[in-house]
Amino acid sequence: MDTAERNGAPGGMVDHLAADGRYESGVAGRQPYYRPLWVEEPAKRRRMPDPVRTAAVRAVLIISVTLIQAMTAFLCTLAGSWLAFPMVLSSVASTVVATWSVLDVWVTRQVWNQRNGVVSAPSSTARALRRERRQARRKARAAERSRQRIRRQRGRAGQLSHP
Structure with a gap:
């Protein structure tokens, strides 16, 4: 009950x-x-992009096969089996491939971020610096316009009428 x-x-x-x-x-x-x-x-983190997720799944599968190979090599060594030496060699090769697959995940993630951009909110300091740079550019443009206006007025000083 x-x-x-x-x-x-x-x-x-x-x-x-x-x-x-x-x-x-x-x-x-x-x-x-x-x-x-x-x-x-709601999800705490955004979903990984498809290429990155594919690389990550591939890496997990390769790492799991590598761990199984290493464990089999160890047990064959303890048992004194003839299979121990080939298993050790394949475990070493598999470890290299597993390392490569982890690097593949990292590189794929970096490439995806570079091509598709990263969603980020700029910090308040970055925003303030950009605002200051914008204001400085506006002042420089305004000063340049006033210099151009003065030059044009000086060029016409000796003329009696407009051309």
């Missing part, structure tokens, strides 16, 4: 906490309350 049945609720229905803090049972004319199997939660 489960807890819900002991509390008077038929199998499958459970007691739940009401809004006012009381426990309500799923009987006595009320709508039965069924507890969901799982609760959807």
